[in-house]
Amino acid sequence: MRRVGKVDLSLYKGPRDEKDLTMSELRSKIKEIRRRNASRYWYVPEALFLQVATDDLIRQVLVEAPPYQRDEIVQRISQQGKKIFGILVVLGLEARVSNFIEANELQDEKLPFRHDVLTGDIRLSEDEAGDFHERQWEFAAPTFFHGTLHRNLADNLVMPFVKDEEIGHGSFGQVYEVTLDPDHQGEDTLFPRVFARKEFKLDRNPSASRSVVSHRRELKNLAILSRLNHPNIVALLGSYTYNGKHNLLFEMATDGNLAGLLSAPRSVPYASDEVFVIALARLFSAIEQVHEYTEHKIDLSMIGCHHDLRPRNILVTGPNFILADFGLSTFKSPAENSATPFKPTTDDYLAPECEDWENMFHAGTVHRSSDIWSFGCIIAEVATYMALGCSGVGAFREARRYKIRGFELYSFHQGTGPSAAVEDWLTKLQDSSIPTCLLLVLIAWKLLQMDQSKRPNASEVTLLLRRAALCAVAITVQNLFSRIRATADSIDLYLEAVKFESWRYAVGIMNVEDAVQPRSAQSRTMSQFDAILDGLFALRRELESRTSTDRTQRVTMSQLLRLNNDLYLFLGRADRQVFHEYFNLTVAERDDEIFQPSESTEMGLILDEEIRMRATIRHINKLLDSGSVSNSDEMRVELSHVLLGQRFGQHHIAQFTGPDQKSRSVWVEWRGYGRHGTDEEVQVQLYRRTARLAELLSQEKPPSLRTLDCCGFFHDPTRVAFGLLFDIPSASASSDSFEPVSLFDIIKASADRLSRSPDLDDKFDLATLLATSLLELHTVGWFHKGLTSSNIVFFSEKGTQKHSIREPFLVGFNHSRSDEHNTFTTGLTDSSSKDYQHPWYIKERFGYRHEFDYYSLGIVLMEIGFWQPLNQLVNSSKYQNMSYEQRRQSLLTNRVPLLKQCMGREFYKAVKWCIEADTGTSEAQESRDKAVLLTFQEQVVSRLRARFVENAE
Template sequence: MDQLRSNIRTLRCKSISRRYFVPELPFRTLMTEATIRSALADTSVPVYQREEVVISKFIEMGQLEDGKLPFQLNTLITIVELSMEEAESFHEKQWEFIAPAFIRGTLHRKFEEDIILPFVEESNIGGGAFGDIYETILNPDHQELGDMFPQKFARKEFTIRHGSDRSILNHQKELMNLAILNHLKHPNIVELLGSYTWNAKHSLLFPLADTGNLHQFLNAENRSAQFETDETIVIALAALSSAVQHVHDFSERKIDLDLIGCHHDLRPRNILISGATFILADFGLSTFKPRSQNSETPFKNGTDDYLAPECLDLNNGLKKGTVHRSSDIWSLGCIIAEIATYIAFGRQGVKEFLEARKHKAGNWEVYYFHNGPGNPSGSVEEWLSRIESLSSGNTCALLVRLVRNILCIDQAARPRAREVTFRLRLIALYDVATDADLLFRKIRDADNSLDLLIEHTRFMSWRHAIGILDSGEKPGLFANSSDETMSKFDIYLSCLKRLRGDLKAGHARPWKTQYLELSRIVKANDELHNILSQEQKQKYREYLNIYMIGENDELFERIESGNSNVTLNNDIRMRANIKHINTILAKDDGSNSRRMLLELSAVEQQQSFGEYSLGRFHDGGPIWVEWRKYGKHNADEQTLKTLYKRAAGIAELLSQDKPEQFRTLKCTGFFHEPVKAAFGIVFEIPLRVEYDINSLRLVSLDKLIAQTADKYSLWPDLDDRFWLASTLAASILQLHTVGWFHKGLNASNIVFFSKESVGQGRQSVREPFLVGFNHSRPDDPLAFTSGVSDTALRDYQHPTYIEEGQGFQPEFDYYSMGIVLLEIGCWQPLSKLMKRLTGSYEERRRKLLEERVPQLKVLMGRDYYEAVRCCLKSDFGDPGPSERNEGAPKRVLLQFGERVVARLRKNFVQ
């Protein structure tokens, strides 16, 4: 026994309370069954009782399911020295013992003086109104903790002062809140490791934040290595906002619990930093309520700079107000403002911002981000403007725009935590993507190969698709983004970083040695594209078409040269070819004019429809003929030669293979008919197998609407009308991507081919075709007419185009599209919609917007209404056509795609 006692004493350690205890692990190694038997042999315990009384009971008490020995280690030496009577009574005392990984609850006070906590080192690292924070180290030999409990952790101690039970209540409240939040396992919400009460003090145990808190970070002389770049700060900030979001909207399916919460004490000191992670902590003031209630709560206490204006009225005797979750949002906005300041100006800037906010409120000198209830702070606005002016277009400017949105005096107008998280994540993606884009441009400066052009344009198309491409319209608000982007944030971020790394490697040495790296970039672009939703992929294609084709007049030659390692899809090739032909025709190159010429005798005309005809080739194929009249007074030889070349050019352009989205007929040639003083442009009719030329019926949209407007039973289904509207808008956008404007869009130039005549049943409108293209200049005296008379066309034309005679702009086609969409939505002819609308063309446009367009909200829904309104107002985030002398930038096309095409596309059923 003496030897055992000596061995145990050798294992003893002193706790922070300077009392001895024996660490569990070496003790268990020492206390083998053989050792105990040997020690007992030297005691007065009878041999026949040793096995039953000591050995069995000792082993029984020590072998729990988790294999831990829960003994009060400072009494273990006494245990082995107990007499038989003491040993028998020991088990009956029901002592409570603790192991740090399982510390919880409150120890019975009668035994507290016998408890020794196995903490070997501890230092104070902070404190507050209700207690102190300690960095605590557990004896490494005490327990095999694995991943369950760290050796070094933080201990928050609540001190009971002057008999007050407030500390107890705060401890219990925070313990309850943390127990709720522990179910989320959110990486940015502090984790509760355990709790206990000892020596009249309540303690909560947490993982140790190894980098301090955000207050210390913002006031540090230098940035830590983990936050060397701005993007790491924004990424951490977005994750912190996600933590606030989950506090505000707590939902945990495993325990079937839905709550609304509010932190009530958001400030930098309560945001811990561990590595490159911001962690939300200190939930002592937080509240959680059933979702059936609102978040309204009387303000309780606090005087921190980050309080929302509704919390306290300093000019009215510190009168406390009513707060909501929006008060947390205000505090978060203040924190974002300080972080933007730190990014822009560093530690000194944070101090200057603090001084700039200082003002008198009653008898107090305060540093709030407002001037009291209902009063915004002018000094804060000036400071934000300073950041913005010095940081235009970068991360700080984007953060400032978000802060302005958050620091709204009206609580109801502040964004929710979910939206703040959404914006911060987009800013983070924008930041990384901007770096990658800059690297793309640097590489292309050295090598402007088609491969790089394609991959760069694909990357920009992806940015547009998820809403992080600055198109010039309110940069940083990212109105194009969706929840699809947010749910895939981590995946996008990882792919972006890999792409940026590959680009950096490519930029580090000559590109000609980097084909393998190019393949990696292609792969990264593929990954980014594959993650997109179907709607986002459509936006991706629209951008790719606009910028891949629009920026490169020589793209067709570059493609045809075959000098590319990247496979181009057929859609791009078709568009490049159309753009190529369009460019040639713009130069009046008529060298191939005879290739499209048809003999008059080859065409048989059968039915006339105003300026159009149905017919057939003599060898059997059905055709559609569009007449381009010139008038006999223009029939001199030179005029005919010019008109011949233009007809040939139009036929050449319209004969090219086109993507289906263009919704145009394929031209097979043209012929001249002197008797009619016109050229006939001949198109193939996409005839279905079940049709024949005798049963084929043609109807234009204007005739269909006019003949069925008063017969509701014959109106197309609502789904079909959405389909029609979406298809037509998409067609105009597709045409514009190759520089091909319609210039005469109206309901008579939209036709359908079917077997039924109007009035025999509901007409299918799912396969429209655009006809009546006029590629002559508007001011050309030889310009062809199309479809309807000039007078009837004018109500479809933009007032600026009619009254000022400017060169044609995309918005003019969009205006015409808006009129057609209005007819489809109301299913009324334009003549009826314009009835009693008088005045100039501009005044009539305004009256349409005020009196007719709002009806669409009831008939077709808000998205449809907004699409039509954008078309008629030319609301595409760019100066209107009357304010510009040059062609509209490509971003107008993108805005048409976003504000009109995408809105319409959301509503139809495929």
């Protein structure tokens, strides 16, 4: 009696009827579950077979074996060789299972067996081996698993594909839609039932086959990209070689490719234009990952290029575009140049540098920028589809028809020159009233640059497309706000609408043109693209529900507040500052409705305290201008209560005895009327303005408005002037406890001593604080009119000789007035201060406007940048003999450009903008103009703040 281990193999001699019946039952069940695949070959679905070949049934087949032996045999078959046992049962050779056990070959993963193994190690007869070898293919149908890199499959295997139909073809092979028998793999398998199979052509000389090379390259590229797990890069499911042909398996695109989408009427997922822009933005983030490949887990960085971007290679699944076909793609070390010899292919979307049309289409050298061109072509076609539908896409292609050397081409260029047809087409599309179409056309212009060095890089294109997508959705949200406010406006709804508008402004998507301007500083914000989109969609749904339901306004307002706040949280620190400045400027325009500190808004929402401060100041300013406030003596104090002390330039330090009979140090500024002494009307106006200014500057103000708090005014006939009193920060009752110093004095004292000059960060911080303070002053409706480095003051304890230049205060309001264009005005009389005033104002002497304060700020910023007072920067007889306009031009030509070397390009641009100070001539610009303030905020405040915020972080 032969034994293998403890297994008694003699049990297979002399079968009984009961065993035969059970064996027949198992054989019948196996035959019943057999199926034919798409090629009409029989196979046994594995999962179904495993359900049939249960341990109990196998145990019944082995009924003659003693119990202790039966359990061990059943266990070995169940764990290792159910398929092999099933083949033997079908052939009536179940007794030969002992041969497999004895040869240690009862292992299903070894299927299929070679004929010589069956007759050799396993010791089957020639006939038995022949029958087993023929039948085993039905049971050996391969299973598929995610992550399989490559498998070589036996040519006679029967594929468990119930559908295997060609759906496309290319230069190197065909693409098939494959449906895997759902009963072939278990429920826990991750492999999809429907997938795509890319089969590469078989050449006669496999070693030199272009398809073999393409397969290897694409397999390698996909293996690299699979580590990214990017949702917009086609997922490689597996790879195998079968019947001498290489196959790649991919997730199946449910809706074909972009070429098919653009050639048919619109489908439901793409009924809205914004879906296209969002899909393109997400798709290009995948291209960016190819261009700048980074895998942190294995510390791998490479530069890549797709080399074959076209609509046919962009798969469509619902509202998503998937990047596919990496057969021509390349990856290199970051140390290498991205230049790659062009691999000849036929394509309408090739960049002009790919081929030399004048030299028999000789292949050129391409960079990653060739992908940018190709994507620009795709964007142009998508924009055409939005505006004109699939017929428009066909007409666009026909318009590009171009003949050269007997060839008929449809490229987006004409060799070394641009395509006039494409330029004309995009120009016409640019007139479209569809915002999303215009967005894409403007981006296409940027990408379709003949000079590849002028095309944006991948990260810049990603930012452009993401902002374009956000702009497209934000426009619909803004329209909903407008619709709702047209029927049921309220302060609360107005504030939420302004908050959303401020968010759009901060992100740079107020309009289509702004949305396609590069803003690289927003890369962190835009990296949260999908989350921001979700927030916009949630806000839009909330507004839509407000128009279609009867929910209470309180609930809706609360939800709008939360959703707006969620969007705000996505802003970076610098963008949040921009948000607040835009919000402040806009809300200030409705100060008549929200100025009262005690006022409660309709839904009980609490306004930001600083907003109320600005609105109150603005409102009081309007009342004073209109004469609605008649008590001009409210803040007037008696001259006897003011004891003048130390002189500080044109100002004084004094001791002021207040109503509480306590004395404290104050700052005094003078508003003289000597040259108008006999003009009673002028005196009255100056008196009223002084009273108004005192009232205005006494209001509680935001910390960013760096002005002293006014505590009253008085009249001194001996000086022929009015005095404004200001509290000094942290001043004690004694005037000897503090020491004021001006910016001019600090710069002058340390200009020639490098060790006492502030560092670059301190200069930027000071410049930012001054620019922000001036913006705040203009926001509440007031001009400074006397901004010089002498009117920027710092306070510190006497004797310490330490002055923090991060704590400046604007003084010198003795010439200030509101921004009402018809207000009486006086100018600076100090000749040394005139170099801080715009030449146009010095010449005309009337019509003060925002730009004149900006000019003054520009001169101060220039002093800070060079850390030299103006009189030293321009100390030459030639300069002094110039007119004020010639001096301005000289500064712009000879001095301002040098700021780039010591302060950087952004500081230089801010100063240049201020000193250029476009004044214009329209009357509208003489009044408070929101557009002017926003431009100042963008061109100056934001530029300076970029460094300021960086330091703070």
